[in-house]
Amino acid sequence: MNLHNRRQFLRLLGASSLGALVHGCGGGGDSGTGDSADTGDSGSGGGTTPVTPPVVNVSGHVVVVGGGMGGATVAKFLRLWGGQNLRVTLIERNPSYTSNILSNLVLNGQRTLSSLAYDYARLRDNYGVNVIQGEVMGIDPVARKVSLGDGSTQTYDRLVLAPGLEFDLMPGLTDYQTIPHAWQAGPQTALLAQQLAAMPAGGTFVMTIPAAPFRCPPGPYERACVVADYLKRNKPGAKVIVLDANPGIAAERASFETAFNTLHAGVIEYHAAATIDSIDPVTRLVQTNLGSIAASVLNPIPPQRAPRLVQDAGLVNVNGRWAGVDVLSYESTAHPGVHVIGDASATTQPKAGHIANAEAKVCADAIVRMLAGQAPDPAPVTNSACYSPITATTASWLTAIYHYDPASRTMKPYVTGEAASITSGNYEDMFPWFNNLMADSFG
């Protein structure tokens, strides 16, 4: 398929998402809300957009750093859309990826971490991605080369960075080994679940939320709800104290206000505009603008920034924390030839897995066009959906579609929507949405 058809494909992508959104708003139990692109090749993308993947034969070598939501997707779609002569190398430090999405359900025992793990076999075997397990230690954007921890190097024509983000140390803490943030699914999530299980009846779970922007805007409020629901059933008299640095609930406000003020009233105590002066990891005392707060279990979600690798390469140029990008291609505004997608970049879109997946497709399309000597699509569309469990059987959702705005050169929200109510139907729809998104990203 030619470049013109690829453009139509990306437009269709927006149109199909809009259809899903309208259906979702109608409360009709749509399971395809999360399908941002059915590739048409394997039937695993969710089935709402029956199109054939466009293919343009270009040659070159694209190196992708980070095999999470953004990196896995961009590697797959570069191979799908770039033709046989486009070599794609994905470098990921871990043998498999553990999804953050749904990881709050590990805290109440509804999911295991292993049920959230995705390996790279399909990207390698079905799509021809060259997968290297290794740690990228440095980037030379002038020589167009990355260095790995084992001393090897990879040269590239274009580099895509999708390394997620890193966490600041909160005042008083030297690490998160005993006081976990669990904002990267893995051992800290398991530790937090253990601490919750061991918490006494009548205990206090204290969590902090950093000032926006942070990974998954509804995520902390979702966690407060899941934990409150678990405590009500397992730890009578226990409560959840939420210390939010933001002036108010930062996402899905109507749903979470309902949850905090009705469903979980008397269990969740929410404080906006909270400041954290220090945390004592031994006594679990938190010093705040509200006074000293004692926790039985403490869950500080720290401020976040693009990882050291991105900083050291000179790519961080937004608020000293994030990598600035041109959202037509996700090419860095600091270095040509380097693209940054997902949580590490600064855009007007949320730091979310679904958006990382959508950004990856726009980026893959732009790279193929650029390698073919053409300009990126001037009118990309992205979409995001997110389900938030509120109890062990109910959920809400949030969705948005973004269109490119040439005047501001940003992605502007075109349609946004939030669930009208918290229902068991939403909860059931959450799993097909998740499965579609992960199949679309990891093959």
Ligand SMILES: Cc1cc2nc3c(=O)[nH]c(=O)nc-3n(C[C@H](O)[C@H](O)[C@H](O)COP(=O)(O)OP(=O)(O)OC[C@H]3O[C@@H](n4cnc5c(N)ncnc54)[C@H](O)[C@@H]3O)c2cc1C
């Ligand atoms: C509790 C929770 C719930 C969430 N729920 C949702 C949700 O419902 N919907 C949603 O859309 N989003 C959700 N998110 C957000 C989502 O997980 C992130 O926004 C998304 O994972 C970002 O994708 P990414 O590709 O930028 O980074 P990641 O998915 O974190 O991937 C980064 C990858 O890069 C690798 N890496 C990093 N540095 C290197 C290096 N130097 N060398 C080699 N490999 C490296 C890492 O090992 C990792 O695999 C949630 C997050 C949390 C914490």
